[in-house]
Amino acid sequence: MNSSPSSSSSSSSANAKPVPLCSCDSPMPASLKTSWTSDNPGRRFYGCILGRSGCTFFDWYDPPMCARAKVLIPGLLRKINGLEKQVEEMQQEMQRKMQKEMRKEIQREMEMELELELEKQKEKLMEMHSEMLRKM
Ligand SMILES: [Zn+2]
Numbered sequence: 001m002n003s004s005p006s007s008s009s010s011s012s013s014a015n016a017k018p019v020p021l022c023s024c025d026s027p028m029p030a031s032l033k034t035s036w037t038s039d040n041p042g043r044r045f046y047g048c049i050l051g052r053s054g055c056t057f058f059d060w061y062d063p064p065m066c067a068r069a070k071v072l073i074p075g076l077l078r079k080i081n082g083l084e085k086q087v088e089e090m091q092q093e094m095q096r097k098m099q100k101e102m103r104k105e106i107q108r109e110m111e112m113e114l115e116l117e118l119e120k121q122k123e124k125l126m127e128m129h130s131e132m133l134r135k136m
Helices: 067-135
Strands: 032-038 041-047 058-060
Touching: 041 067
Parallel strands: none
Antiparallel strands: 032 041, 041 058
């Protein structure tokens, strides 16, 4: 039988940095995380995949932040968070309005149906009445 071991597929692009191994007793590929400190907002780094319960392995993935980005990114993040909150509020408001509209629409339809039904019943009554008159 053909039982050759499957070749390890190392098809990563030429420029990609290899994922480093952490310094646990049995080293594992480090996981890519994002820093949100004021000194390195949004800068990615490698850390132990086990987090705080793992080893203290640490290695920056992104190049050092430039001073301008350090100043700009926290402000942009605050702005984005504010906008996200606004969008959420607007979505909730819209949903509330739509539900109200739908209720109104349903009520209108029911009223129209009721009116039609009433009209039919009236006609029937009139017919019955005239028939009764004829028979008398
Ligand atoms: Zn580790």
